[in-house]
Amino acid sequence: MTIRPEDVPVVDREVTETEVLANATAAGGERDLRITDSTLRDGSHAMSHQFTEEQVRGVVSALDRAGVQAIEVTHGDGLGGSSFNYGFSLVDELDLIRAAVDEATQAKIAVLMLPGLATVRDLKQAHAVGASVARIATHCTEADVSTQHFGEARALGMETVGFLMLSHSTTPDVLARNARTMVDAGAECVYVVDSAGALILSDAQERITAVVEEVGRDGAQVGFHGHQNLSMGVANSVLAYQNGAVQIDGALCALGAGAGNSPTEVLAATFERMGIRTGIDLGEVLSAAEEVVRPFIPRLPWMDRSSITQGYAGVYSSFLLHAERAAERYGVPAHEILQKVGEYGYVGGQEDMIIDIALELAQEKELGDLAGSGVR
């Protein structure tokens, strides 16, 4: 069955002043909001970076047909992420980006980069094969490391988006200051990124409001990227929009790190129900999720003990599979590792510390077992 926009009853509600402002700044004009799909980037974490070129072509073609206007394709940890520490990609990401560009007829292909992990050279190579949106990510209090990269991306003529990761871990004020740094460096949009899926409603709302107030008056856009660890991705995305965000991320079937991302198809349905235009054909995006992505997912992202712990303890979602592997190897529970990661406050790039924690827990267990057996 194909659901057409005209078949869906629109809920009658008053449009707020913020929404009117947001709509005025939304790129494009015929929609109120741009959804960027990150199945082929954040989903890479959940796929242990094993995307094939055929899968990338299938997903891009389906999203493009559905009217999704920005599609992110990169290793889960961004350009240059394929490595011993983060996990090797099955297929070179430049080949995947090239394939995505080849399939897209209207959608822009976006890439993510973390300065330090990737270099300007990586960005230039991605641009050379057709990527046109540079999403530059830093820890939420360290935006200053991205200034050169925004300049280089603008010089290449790319659209620029800043990504303030682990946004729950700082105050709205500090977040706004870091957004300001990114905009001054050349970011056209700054995202509040709930990497841990730890923001609960008003937490997301306050951060979006602070960033909109800081950078909105310069005409910069604000975005929101949610994770489902506490099941708040979609609700936070709605609140983000209502408070001025005009770019929202999702992933088909929630395919992403931790309990996954806000599902693109649920975002599309929800915003359409609210009468907010995303330019996405609901029937097509539902098919993309159900018929294209679902069949190749080895394990659907889900809110289980480990991923809920990530949301609860404020842990980077992409640590999930690293923690599960360490748990298996050292015989300790993954959720206990993640709880400790939260206590120690590790950030992206500190994946190797997961092993340290697993060893610490294994040692504690061994000492406990010895004490239990009466051996001193």
Ligand SMILES: CC[C@H](O)CC(=O)C(=O)O
């Ligand atoms: C390693 C980058 C990270 O996965 C970016 C992201 O999607 C997030 O912080 O949520």
Ligand SMILES: [Mn+2]
């Ligand atoms: Mn993410």
